[in-house]
Amino acid sequence: MQINLTVNGKARASEVEDRTLLVYYLREQLGLTGAHVACDTSSCGACTVHVDGVAVKSCTLLAAQADGCQVTTIEGLASGNDLHPLQQGFKECHGLQCGFCTPGMIMTAADLLNTNPHPSETEIRVALEGNICRCTGYHNIVKAIQWAAEHQAVPA
Amino acid sequence: MITYPFQYKRADSVADAVAMLGEGGKALSGGHSLIPSMKLRLNAPDTLVDVGRIAELKTITVDGNDLVIGAGATHGQIASSSVVKQHVPMFAEGAAHIGDPSVRNRGTIGGSLAHADPSADWPAMVLAADATIVVQGANGSRSIAASDFFTGLFSTALEDDELITAIRVSSQADAKMTYQKFAQPASRYALVGCAVVKSADGSVRVAFSGVSDTPFRDSAAESQLNGGASSANAASGQSIMSDHFATEEYRRHLANVYLKRALAAVA
Numbered sequence: 084m085q086i087n088l089t090v091n092g093k094a095r096a097s098e099v100e101d102r103t104l105l106v107y108y109l110r111e112q113l114g115l116t117g118a119h120v121a122c123d124t125s126s127c128g129a130c131t132v133h134v135d136g137v138a139v140k141s142c143t144l145l146a147a148q149a150d151g152c153q154v155t156t157i158e159g160l161a162s163g164n165d166l167h168p169l170q171q172g173f174k175e176c177h178g179l180q181c182g183f184c185t186p187g188m189i190m191t192a193a194d195l196l197n198t199n200p201h202p203s204e205t206e207i208r209v210a211l212e213g214n215i216c217r218c219t220g221y222h223n224i225v226k227a228i229q230w231a232a233e234h235q236a237v238p239a
Numbered sequence: 240m241i242t243y244p245f246q247y248k249r250a251d252s253v254a255d256a257v258a259m260l261g262e263g264g265k266a267l268s269g270g271h272s273l274i275p276s277m278k279l280r281l282n283a284p285d286t287l288v289d290v291g292r293i294a295e296l297k298t299i300t301v302d303g304n305d306l307v308i309g310a311g312a313t314h315g316q317i318a319s320s321s322v323v324k325q326h327v328p329m330f331a332e333g334a335a336h337i338g339d340p341s342v343r344n345r346g347t348i349g350g351s352l353a354h355a356d357p358s359a360d361w362p363a364m365v366l367a368a369d370a371t372i373v374v375q376g377a378n379g380s381r382s383i384a385a386s387d388f389f390t391g392l393f394s395t396a397l398e399d400d401e402l403i404t405a406i407r408v409s410s411q412a413d414a415k416m417t418y419q420k421f422a423q424p425a426s427r428y429a430l431v432g433c434a435v436v437k438s439a440d441g442s443v444r445v446a447f448s449g450v451s452d453t454p455f456r457d458s459a460a461e462s463q464l465n466g467g468a469s470s471a472n473a474a475s476g477q478s479i480m481s482d483h484f485a486t487e488e489y490r491r492h493l494a495n496v497y498l499k500r501a502l503a504a505v506a
Contacts, residue, residue, distance in 0.1 A: 084247065101247035101287075104274075123240045124275055126425045131341055138341045143274050147247045148267075148291060191341065212427070213339025 086150040090115070091159025099146045106130045106141035108149075109156060117157035117186045128214030131187035132156045138194035140213070157186035160193065168231040169193055178227030180218035188214050192228045201232055242277040249289040253296065253375055253404055259288040260400045261377050266290050268311055268350035271342050272359070296349065296404060299323060304410050306330075310349025310403040314338070317348060326410040329434060333364045333418035338427045349403040352388070355395045355454075357480065358428040362389055362454030364418050366446035367434035370408035376401035392452040413439040415505035419497045420449070423484055430485050431493040433473070435501040443505070450494050451477045460498060473498040 087096045090113060099108055109115045109132065118141050119129040125143040132141045133155040160167040169189045172178060179185040188211065195202055195210040202210065207228050208221075216224060248264070250256035260266060264286025267273055276282040290296060296311030299320050306326040308317060317323050318335035337343055337351075337360050351361045352372060365372070365385040372383045376398055383396050390396055397403065420432035429449035436444045443464050445457040455477060463471035473494035481487040 100244065102242045102244055104241060107241065122425075123278065124426075125271060125338075125342060128339070128341065137344045139345055140271075140341045143271055144345065145247065145267075145270070145274070145287075147249075148270065148289060150249075194340070210340055213341050215425070 084147060086146055088149050088152050088154055090154045091156060097146075101145070101147060103146045104142055105132070105134075105139075105144040105146045105149050105154075108146035109141065109154070115156050115158050118190075119183055119186060121183065122215070126213070126215065127184070128187040128191060128211075129184050131190040131214065133190060133194065136194075136197065138191050155190075157189060160189065167193070168235040169196070169228065172227040172229075172231035172234065173224075176223050176227040176230050178220070178224045180216075180220045184214060184216045184218075188216070188224055192231065195228070196232060196235065200235070202228075204229070240278040242274070243280065243283065245277075245284060246286045247289065248286060250293060252293060253290075253402060256288055256290045256293065256402050257375055257377060257400065259286075260402060262286070263399075264288050266350075266353065266402050268296075268347040268353075269313060269345040270350070271338070271346035272350060272354035272356060276354070290402065291347075301326065301410070302407075305407050306410055308348055308406045308408075310352075310405055311347050312349075313344060314346050314348065314351075315340070315343035318343060326412055327368055327408050327416070329364055329368065329416035329418050329436065330408075333360050333420075333432075333434070336360070336418075336420065336422065336427070342427075348406055352406070353395065353397055353403055355389055355393050356428070357392060357452050357454060358423075358430070358432075358449040359454075360418065360420065360429055360432050360448055363429070363432045363434040363446040363448035365406060365408070366454060366456050367416070367418075367436045367444045368408045368411065369436075369444060370406050372397075372403055373405040373407055374401045375404045380404070382407070386456055389454050394453075411436065411438075417501050417504040419501045419504065421493050421497060431490060431497050433494065433497040433501045435498070435505050437505040443502075445471075445473075445498065445501075447474060447477075447494060450474050450479055450490055452480055457498075464502075470499065470502070 265284035432448035459475040460471035
């Protein structure tokens with residue numbers, strides 16, 4: 084089937100199979116490999132992207148369901164060479180070890196900061212319930228998000 | 240993991256969806272139960288009818304003394320709804336602990352009820368709240384009491400060509416109510432979920448998710464409690480699930496613990 088959507092600000096018209104999951108469309112048809120496939124059961128959050136401004140697990144959404152929507156992936160977060168405050172925060176606070184979970188962590192955190200620009204540590208930890216870090220680097224991930232909340236010039 | 244091939248259709252209205260379901264297939268709402276089960280080949284509809292964009296299914300309104308939640312309302316929408324918090328606060332409390340924020344952004348109450356996962360949170364809540372499931376089929380609309388809705392493991396009273404359109408529940412602003420669960424740490428499904436509603440007259444309704452292969456009203460515990468006992472044995476006479484997450488003995492223990500916690504919360 085034909086889908087028309089906007090990915091990271093760019094209009095895309097693509098032919099997909101009805102069964103194509105959004106994450107595979109992004110990774111294999113558009114070459115946007117930032118969203119990762121890990122648990123594949125909507126538990127781990129490595130595949131998190133935004134659809135119409137809201138964090139979703141792209142392994143559990145059909146590309147067809149995103150037809151007509153605005154999709155943002157980790158690749159669409161920076162402005163040119165300027166890192167997004169969350170990306171900068173993860174860099175400053177050593178918020179990643181192996182880095183596999185990082186795109187999902189950042190996209191989930193971006194959704195949090197959109198709705199709650201100054202979250203408490205508890206609110207950050209609750210927001211990350213659906214994002215699993217196999218390196219168990221949660222303390223620095225929380226610090227990175229706090230850093231971003233303090234340093235965002237405008238709401239993320 | 241990609242599912243087997245199927246055909247995707249999108250419905251623009253309830254009437255449209257019912258007509259499409261009449262030709263076969265299964266309704267797709269948020270897809271957060273259905274898509275994972277299709278990946279695992281536990282569900283294999285040849286057609287999906289996407290009802291996720293039908294605006295009339297997403298409203299949360301008050302009709303007379305009833306709270307009416309559209310079947311397409313997401314868990315997140317219900318968790319943050321001031322109308323829900325006012326009329327049936329347990330629904331907002333419970334919805335806030337379903338899955339995780341991304342799951343709550345997509346998953347819907349109607350989808351969860353239709354899927355009837357024995358470990359999902361909504362079944363216990365709609366049972367204890369004595370809610371009604373409103374469905375639409377080719378022959379019109381009908382209402383199914385929550386107590387008649389769950390018929391077995393992943394099985395409901397819903398016909399193949401019927402779509403859940405709303406969940407209707409009497410306003411219970413004067414009752415005390417709570418949903419308490421022990422969540423499986425990765426999936427956040429309920430290993431045990433206990434919903435208790437205590438009416439203004441002191442009578443209680445108790446229901447469980449996660450304990451048996453069919454969510455149930457715990458009438459044995461209710462009669463002990465409504466007969467004046469201050470505590471009760473949970474899930475007496477029920478067959479208890481046993482799996483790699485929790486044995487039968489452990490689940491029964493947790494059911495008693497969570498009933499105690501729920502009763503303390505409404506005391």
